[in-house]
Amino acid sequence: MSETDKKLVLTLSCPDQPGIVHAVSGLVGEAGGNILQSAQFGDPDTGLFFMRVSMDVPAVEPVKTRVEALADDFKMNWNLDEIGRPLRTVIMVSKEGHCLSDLLYRVRDNALPIDVKAVVGNHPDLAPIATFYQVPFILVPVTKDNKPEAEQRLLDLVEAEKVELVVLARYMQILSDKLCGRMSGRIINIHHSFLPSFKGAKPYAQAHDRGVKLIGATAHYVTADLDEGPIIEQDVARVDHTLTVAAMQKQGQDVERRVLAQAVKWHAEHRVLMDGNRTVIFH
Amino acid sequence: MSETDKKLVLTLSCPDQPGIVHAVSGLVGEAGGNILQSAQFGDPDTGLFFMRVSMDVPAVEPVKTRVEALADDFKMNWNLDEIGRPLRTVIMVSKEGHCLSDLLYRVRDNALPIDVKAVVGNHPDLAPIATFYQVPFILVPVTKDNKPEAEQRLLDLVEAEKVELVVLARYMQILSDKLCGRMSGRIINIHHSFLPSFKGAKPYAQAHDRGVKLIGATAHYVTADLDEGPIIEQDVARVDHTLTVAAMQKQGQDVERRVLAQAVKWHAEHRVLMDGNRTVIFH
Amino acid sequence: MSETDKKLVLTLSCPDQPGIVHAVSGLVGEAGGNILQSAQFGDPDTGLFFMRVSMDVPAVEPVKTRVEALADDFKMNWNLDEIGRPLRTVIMVSKEGHCLSDLLYRVRDNALPIDVKAVVGNHPDLAPIATFYQVPFILVPVTKDNKPEAEQRLLDLVEAEKVELVVLARYMQILSDKLCGRMSGRIINIHHSFLPSFKGAKPYAQAHDRGVKLIGATAHYVTADLDEGPIIEQDVARVDHTLTVAAMQKQGQDVERRVLAQAVKWHAEHRVLMDGNRTVIFH
């Protein structure tokens, strides 16, 4: 971060107690800054307090120093970042390209603040899309036997590129508990159903069998518990009896890509905070 | 049915085969009538064919006779009714009045073609609403011990009033398999979740715990399998982290009453046909 | 307001400048209180700053005194109220009862924090609904000749009952500029179209002619400029070619009542602030 007239976003969570807002707004003033937006939430269930503050400041360091001091006093988890700085990101895919194509289009269109370091595929099918958008495509086939090696390659990439976010854009492999644990809160998956309905495989076939009138998609953080991680965003689309499973799938893809792009955008804008297995989202 | 210039609606289902549409449209012509609307659907999974035809005819009997003959040839399940004839209906309730109030308002406003013969409550709370809309309220308390008697009272009412439709408008009791079987396809329930998510009790508390971003409601036919009957209509509403369970519940009530009213309307207009555990709906 | 442990909501707007959040949060702390929720917005177009803070305080007066002092310094428009205190409200109606019925049901269900002092109708049709909900119904017929007298009766009622909010629940009369001016920001109307489409009379007929695929409703503050006041809420419903004007109207009524109830709720919870001809809404 350079040091002249920066726009910053501070997110924090801590046990709720009086005086937090005042302390944070005071800190901004002392650092010679101005608050642009501010939002907060106290969860009565967990007793936790969440806050997101964006600010205009003459320099970063004085803010950072003061936040560190405050964090000690209030036992805060916090993050301070420049507004708009793109997150270093890896997108993982298999064969279906609707989410990848959509994400990369948005990135190029300056509609999604991520910097895609690589697309990792366990099949080669989507390499051309990555190439068109001038993103390296890395083929990492996954078999029953090489899963640990494949994950290690991902972890090496994460380390080499200082990757901050991994997006599973219809990546049809289950990540190991170890990987989920190490990247906790930094892997976003799109599940092609309205969770918790139709967990697991072939959700559109399940939805068709059950005769639902709406299908959906769910973007969530990945945890060791499959399809059980904190939900970031969900949406639905109307279906009727005339749709085959294949037609539902096509229609669902529109919802999937929209929901995933929205979740990634909010995450990259530091709008999503974890509250146990739920998320607090400051729109 | 009187016999001069009637508007009728015919619904039918049968094994799919060529010639059904032509036979039905021919029948209408032979009876001197004109087709107003017509819709059909062939389900490739079950091999069943579904049709709904509305028509303007000089007399009912010639149509009926021809339909009976056709039904033999094609092994049809069928129903012939006057368009707009209100279905003789009983609404069952417990303590929450949002669905009841909404349904009765729509009936009085001529927006729902049902003739509500009685409101049956297992608590007295909603009697005033029924009374205001000039519908008899019958208190039938249900305890662990008197369930069979309570259901018998309902069945007696169904028989006495020739009830064609029972609407469970947030009725918090489970009906016996026997009753479900006897009234198959004629009991509509509103479940306060987006099925199959959050079956069973306290769906809003479950939804809150899971941190979903949309809540929903589902209107379905009641079968012996709790919350598993054929779905007629579903809808959702957006929620966020600030909502308590109680607030979700209030917001969900808006969805519940809208979804239930829609399902009852379609059913009463003979737009819903059963296709195994799914429904075909001709809008 | 009594003086022991109150929950208050403060709303304010003023020219934007650094230090406002800090000053407000400081004020709450000095008064021995705790901030429950806080939201703010600075409009880059108008240079105005908007804030809504809810708080838990031991006593009201110390807060009020401090807000008054602050308001002078920052040239604030402000409002301080107890959370949940119902607004003294009059609902005005003509012949269509869907909005009235819905609003009164919600009030009785504790879902809408307004205290309906009277329903004023220019036709007697809806008196029974008011009576059922135990609200006085006042018939004030309006003709070409008696408009000023009719409005004077409304103003007398507003004064006598200290009415804070007037809701036009499908009231089919245009209010005079004088009345609009006197009650500025305190009259909410529901217009039965998605404004600015289809202003003026018969919006559903206009919508039908134009062949739109969605119809809508708009709740807005009433100003002297017909159908041009600041919009609070809008929503839409899908329609198709099969719907007659009358069917569109019935379907639209569902949207109207939902949109109006939402707008009244947000207003009564002090979530709506005026920003020129636009509204800032703190959800």
Add this chain to the structure above:
Amino acid sequence: MSETDKKLVLTLSCPDQPGIVHAVSGLVGEAGGNILQSAQFGDPDTGLFFMRVSMDVPAVEPVKTRVEALADDFKMNWNLDEIGRPLRTVIMVSKEGHCLSDLLYRVRDNALPIDVKAVVGNHPDLAPIATFYQVPFILVPVTKDNKPEAEQRLLDLVEAEKVELVVLARYMQILSDKLCGRMSGRIINIHHSFLPSFKGAKPYAQAHDRGVKLIGATAHYVTADLDEGPIIEQDVARVDHTLTVAAMQKQGQDVERRVLAQAVKWHAEHRVLMDGNRTVIFH
């Protein structure tokens, strides 16, 4: 069309009269075919009857001959086509690529039955997208002075490639009345507002000024009357006070591309029939 076992779709409109459904279903039977789907609509306002029938037939010619004969009797406008045959299409663009990118992705994904013969741009910006999807890009700059020549080039292309559909995918030029007339019912435009709100230029700026709570997009057939052609599809997205015009625009683009793709799909599947200035859509 080859002549063994074809799936066909017949669309027709004519003055309403008894016997049309029977005649059409009879024709299919006589040709040895089977009806797959059938839908019809009689417009009470215009007295016109609309029908769409899909069928499985052993050969095309016998159907065609019979339809021609029927068309004479009933004064039908009609169209008979193979199901799934892609329409020969030209897409016209300026600088914004979200719609183009989306349409071409769907075509490659077999989700949109059009065969894009060329992308015509009045700016070179989007050539790479066309090239990536292996579609010829033709640069046809338009100035005040060369408009007739530019349109002639388009018409030449239409003739040379037997183009059946022109899609204006955010093409920022107004077509001449002459062109609109010649291609009536075969040009689809996406307007970036919820028509009839915010016709003409800069609809998002207009929407922002008016303070609407939903923005929308409208796909419609192009007529000589700007932004007044028959509407095929519309949808909306929620906005709030925090969005700048630029942010609204980005958000609106998601709606635009979804609505345009839907309209093109329905058109290409022969689901859209013109009914004066309205459309009949058989979903």
